[in-house]
Amino acid sequence: MSLLNIFLSYPACICFLCLLIFLASLYFSASSRKSTSKLPPGPTPLPIIGNLHLLDIKRQDKSLLKLAKKYGPVFTLHFGFQKVVVLTGYEAVRDALVNFTEEFVDRPPIPIFEEIQRGNGVFFSTGELWRTTRRFTMSSMRNLGMGKKLIEERIIEELSFLVQDIKSFEGKPFNLRTFNIAPTNITFVLLFGERFDYKDPIFITLLKLIDEVMCLLGSPFLHDTSKKENIFNDDNLIASILDLVMAGTETTATTLQWAVLLVMKYPTIQKKVQEEIGQVVKAGSWATYEDRKNMPYTNAVIHEVQRFITLLPHVPRCTSVDTHFRGYFLPKGTMVIPSLTSVLLDQNHWETPHDFNPNHFLDANGKFIKKEAFMPYSSGRRNCIGESLAKMELFVFFTGLLQTFTFQPPPGLTEMDLDLNVPKTTFTLRPQPQPTCAIPRE
Template structure:
């Protein structure tokens, strides 16, 4: 019982449990005493903690997979006082997110994100505010070149800076997090209209703050705050996180201030500029959705999610090439056949590089980077024989899809052949959904795909990645990722051996 062991290890948490027990004595006779035949089956909840004793707080996704073996693809869990419906496996998740996309389009009120965003932004807002902000964000990104040759040129320019940075280590070991700089810089250039030198104080400060926030979001104490927000005075993780978020907001406010002073309708250089210009356009409307709070929240969302996911995937990609040198060599040979010497690969080259494309897809499948992001029902919903009232929290498990045995031959092994046919041609797989599906799918999917392909091929075009001296491939552990907001690889070192 991982959660009980964690709770009982702390005197403060023992006091917490006593207080929760007192409060719950008032709640549970009214809640669990009533029969309920509308929700899917699930394990019987305990007083106060519900089913939390069945979850590993560091790997909730793996706990969910085990429970699905007993209760099926649709089941109910109790997170403390909250009832949650869990969806597992490709069929159930796709059914909800695609067939019933409008019914499962909302986000539930998660306490920590309510504290941070107050219902604003791109990711955790709902209703008309979400629809308008998301639509505007996607249009703005297209106008800034996302999905076009312009952004491809920027990515390749950034690749050049990353390669030079890696060369400076001269084959000596360096940390995997070094690879965060390039994809982060692409996002910052879109958000703020300029790329940063890797040693720029603002850049290094933002990298540090993003790292701290992501780590705090994976803290077991942060989960406890989300389960029992009324006991927030006993916890510290969410307080530290809110301070770090405010530090990021200070930087964002300065960029908004500068944009308001220098705005030029004929030259919108960044997402911040676009938001500020939109805000001015909408001042005549009775309800201005693009108020300062929503501007800051929208930029904050992209600062965090827009940097963490691609940067962490690139770390995993390098680590997996270290672990499987034969796969790395095969990718390099394909790059050598397709890409002209002295040139970078283009995004269109992926059509002629099936093995490399398969490896990149398999990296994303294998690492299950973002196990799930909760949804909630936007209306009373009948789903697979069950009745889910409006506002029901729903967890569509992406891990369960990316590891679904009925769709992947060796789900728990790193196997690029998952995306290749018998002739070695690349094959799309319907169960490949690391970016989720439906109207809430990842807003940066097209940019992430382009970045991963260009950065990955460019790095393997210039370097072979090896474990540091004294270690071999077998010493590299992939089984226990570091749990933050995403599943990161454990902090490790790599050596980049130049190919030229």
């Protein structure tokens, strides 16, 4: 039977629909080739959905790594009708964020953030609004003690409260998310001047709201709205505080969850950290941030946790001006995804990128070494403004917890049962909700 006869044998409405889809496909492909002729190459988009069928919704970052093997470190994807340039690997990402920092400094208009913050705040604002808000925020945080001895004293104080809370479980199983309470309180101390009791109903409600917002940010975009032009207004202040609450609690708290989960998974590593703590920290005292210089293995483990978990896979940028980058032309306003996962898992810079291996940060003599491809806080002018606080919190909380407890799976489970592979999809990559047992140490 000829193609014409097959076509004529179907109802007219189906034939007409198929014809429309076929013509739309031809038009979309032709217009796409024309409009992206100066953009990097990439997979051919399908009508309407573009390249969305190529992405794993749970781990989009891993999908980008697979596509990079075929199309190179710089390629173009279509999220529906939205063209996005993806940067993968340390060299390409660093080149854009450091050497072209002004060209890639803007954020694209993401409707869900527009809906929540109306374009205000420090995280997703752009232009002069972002520059002024960032300068003001960083100055204010330094004045409030970030990076100073005062805030470290508050972190150590909070550690004592956390330890007492964990002791209350008496070695019985409890959820990893319990560790969120301490980093959250440090953020509240910095922003509001006081901590909350862990049983305070207001504190519990705030934790719940933060969790709901983070889950919402991992969901599909909402509709777009407008911006305020005046920089110093109540809306911008509230949006900036919301940014700091979200970033200051979710990132450190989730990293701490991963850290405990990983030392449960690898008890030999946990024991080695505990031995080093015992050699450096005096009995009855807590480790200080300065002690990290004498604790290379512990420092390496904390860094490897951040590298291995790829907590924030990518946050989109967009070009602030017409930009020539690596032989391609990116018009002003082009959305760009610098993949931090691809940097933290770059096989050219990490010996065993997909394994949890603290030796990535140790030399042959066991001394801690910095690695240029360690970029969990991003880089350039849009890097994390709370980086110094996060590093201090992670070190003090992690060493204090392992100094006091040995973490192990609940009865009936083994290290093999612990799940590292399928994080819960939110704005960050969280570990699956899993129980742990904290056994007090002598």
